[in-house]
Amino acid sequence: MTRIGVYLAHPSTGSFNHALFEAVVDELRAGGCEVVAHDLYAEGFAPLLTAAETETVAALEPGDRQLALHRAEVATLDALVLVHPNWWGMPPAVLAGWVQRVLVPGVAYKLGTADGEPVGLLRAGRALVLNTSDTPEAREREEFGDPLERIWAACVLPYVGVTDVRRRVFRTVTDSSDAERAEWLRQAREEARGLIG
Numbered sequence: 001m002t003r004i005g006v007y008l009a010h011p012s013t014g015s016f017n018h019a020l021f022e023a024v025v026d027e028l029r030a031g032g033c034e035v036v037a038h039d040l041y042a043e044g045f046a047p048l049l050t051a052a053e054t055e056t057v058a059a060l061e062p063g064d065r066q067l068a069l070h071r072a073e074v075a076t077l078d079a080l081v082l083v084h085p086n087w088w089g090m091p092p093a094v095l096a097g098w099v100q101r102v103l104v105p106g107v108a109y110k111l112g113t114a115d116g117e118p119v120g121l122l123r124a125g126r127a128l129v130l131n132t133s134d135t136p137e138a139r140e141r142e143e144f145g146d147p148l149e150r151i152w153a154a155c156v157l158p159y160v161g162v163t164d165v166r167r168r169v170f171r172t173v174t175d176s177s178d179a180e181r182a183e184w185l186r187q188a189r190e191e192a193r194g195l196i197g
Helices: 016-030 065-074 093-102 137-144 147-156 178-193
Strands: 003-008 034-039 079-085 126-133 164-171
Touching: 003 016, 016 034, 016 079, 016 126, 016 178, 065 093, 126 147, 126 178, 147 164, 164 178
Parallel strands: 003 034, 003 079, 079 126, 126 164
Antiparallel strands: none
16 A cells, blocks of 8 residues: 655645645545645644754654654655645745754665765655745746755755655635636646555
């Protein structure tokens, strides 16, 4: 059975990000996947990296069960789904902190190889990133260079061994119609189905 982790980073329960998260989780479960679903804000995930965690081994504060759970789970996944808005060309702080605290040496990658390059350790070979944005696509690319594409597809996911990175951006959300949102949810479900295998 395919095991997929779905991670949401948006504080508002009425947001379109929440609708995307729920649609994806529902689609994957309907497709027979084992889904590990996390709403990082609702769970109160602590994003602040501790001093001990800045070492090159995966330090874990005694009693930090939440962090231990996330590290153990991410190592067992076949695929990842990350759902978040584009805020200032970055993911929300809770998701950036999740990356820094969970995707650590010994869990997501290892250092000290002969050629000096890190080796990704995650079993998950595929990832889907679903973003919402209020920036028109042309402006995003021409003025900003699509920083979220670089963060996920160039910096983070390949580093930990995810070679198949898919991304879909839904824009502009603030002035979107109900019909547009319904179509976006259909597209998100279709993208999620593509991870099963």
